[in-house]
Amino acid sequence: MSVIAWIAAGSLAAWLWLLLGQGFFWATDQRLPAREDPPHWPAVAVVVPARDEADVLPLSLPSLLAQDYPGQAEIYLVDDGSSDGTGALARALSVEHGGLPLTLVSPGEPESGWTGKLWALHRGIGLARESGPEYLLLTDADIAHEPDSLRELVAAARSHDLDLVSQMARLRVASFWERLVVPAFVYFFAQLYPFRWINRAGARTAAAAGGCVLLRTDAAERAGVPESIRQAVIDDVSLARAVQRSGGRIWLGLADHVDSVRPYPGLGDLWRMVSRSAYAQLRHSLLLLGGTVAGLAVIYLAPPVALFAGVLSGDAAAAWAGGLAWLVMTATYLPMLRYYRQPLLLAPLLPFTALLYLLMTVDSAVQHYRGRGAAWKGRTYARPETTPER
Structure with a gap:
């Protein structure tokens, strides 16, 4: 197997795990649980x-x-x-x-x-x-x-x-x-x-x-x-x-x-919304940033790249693994598009959207090291010091 086929196979394995082992994150059925009116309504x-x-x-x-x-x-x-x-x-x-x-x-x-x-x-x-x-x-x-x-x-x-x-x-x-x-x-x-x-x-x-x-x-x-x-x-x-x-x-x-x-x-507008806190989500860690970029690349970007590269080069293993990984990825995105009442044809574009989020995350780190931190409505927050727990 070629290197790109191995990467595509790894991406497919990751997607099978995400499909079944990550708490069914893709389902949209977690709504307010069954409830009854209380005998007394609290203030x-x-x-x-x-x-x-x-x-x-x-x-x-x-x-x-x-x-x-x-x-x-x-x-x-x-x-x-x-x-x-x-x-x-x-x-x-x-x-x-x-x-x-x-x-x-x-x-x-x-x-x-x-x-x-x-x-x-x-x-x-x-x-x-x-x-x-x-x-x-x-x-x-x-x-x-x-x-x-x-x-x-x-x-x-x-x-x-x-x-x-x-x-x-x-x-x-x-x-x-x-x-x-x-x-x-x-x-x-x-x-x-x-x-x-x-x-x-x-x-x-x-x-x-x-x-x-x-x-x-x-x-x-x-x-x-x-x-x-x-x-x-x-x-x-x-x-x-x-x-x-x-x-x-x-x-x-x-x-x-x-x-x-x-x-x-x-x-x-969306870029600023995401990038203002993305690096904070990674605890301002270059190591976590590198891991996130690599993970997004392998999980979201590798499948379509492997599919097209495999088809063009005649690498059947890469094409099949990349295509199946992309198919599973697309299927997991469909419930969220239904929840938002959006065209299901947007689902195959998820790798492109993931690329945008990857770039937003990198930009968030760049802005942090330029001293702009998490900026919102005229305020900028630098990396916080450790806050004492109560």
């Missing part, structure tokens, strides 16, 4: 960190104000140093739409050692705790909720005694680049953090989706969050790990009633 505080969100707030905040929740609920919107009138707009929307009571919080610039979002959550949660809510709903300013969203989240948490319930919001998919990149973003996330592994009892894998997290207040106190993760750039995964380490039960799945309204119309 909930909804905490929304917002920095320069005037463009999306009219599409998201009214959906929170209109929540059909039988118990006590109130919203704390944390205006994190916005310069576009986010706070004033939030007040105006509250007056216009009514619904749940809204409190506006202005925390000032983050203290040293805090990332901006976690500082905003820290101040918002601190104020919310004064009213004694049993649960906190942490949701981003670009997330729109159907009227029954909070009710369903609380019912699921109560029915299964969960300390953290998180839903991966359905991201916006409208432009060509969103169709090509966004479903793959969720697909790759699920491959890294298989939802089935997270949701089983005694799980060691932990992750959450920061746009929609229902968190039991006493579980947050046991985990010491957000203080214990105050430097985290990938705050949602860090939050889930902290809750799990403190003995809490967590759950993560795909959403049916929670949607992101933030547009990423161009490739540049």
Whole structure:
């Protein structure tokens, strides 16, 4: 066998393992578990960190104000140093739409050692705790909720005694680049953090989706969050790990009633979204970066290269192994495209999308070493120092 045939065979073996041995990550059936209405609906505080969100707030905040929740609920919107009138707009929307009571919080610039979002959550949660809510709903300013969203989240948490319930919001998919990149973003996330592994009892894998997290207040106190993760750039995964380490039960799945309204119309918008935190995901390690690049190349890029090279050179082994690996890869991507209601013909393009993610990851490392780190809305976060555990 030729070298390229051996590489293709290795890729095929990897895909067979991913198909059967990686928690069926490709399935999209992890939705809110069966639930019943509790006899008593606990009080909930909804905490929304917002920095320069005037463009999306009219599409998201009214959906929170209109929540059909039988118990006590109130919203704390944390205006994190916005310069576009986010706070004033939030007040105006509250007056216009009514619904749940809204409190506006202005925390000032983050203290040293805090990332901006976690500082905003820290101040918002601190104020919310004064009213004694049993649960906190942490949701981003670009997330729109159907009227029954909070009710369903609380019912699921109560029915299964969960300390953290998180839903991966359905991201916006409208432009060509969103169709090509966004479903793959969720697909790759699920491959890294298989939802089935997270949701089983005694799980060691932990992750959450920061746009929609229902968190039991006493579980947050046991985990010491957000203080214990105050430097985290990938705050949602860090939050889930902290809750799990403190003995809490967590759950993560795909959403049916929670949607992101933030547009990423161009490739540049999506590139910045991914590259700002990709190297942080690799713990700023050149060794992990090298391994990731090699892994993406062998698993995603080698199959089509081997197929075409094998056909052109008459290397049947390379062509067959590459073609079968590409076929398995394509099949695993189909459920995510169905979930996003996208054409299934996009599935064979996954190697090209993976190449884009590879380049985004490398660019994330380059930006880090240029001193730009994880940049978001005028703030740049360098590599964090070790944060003491509580």
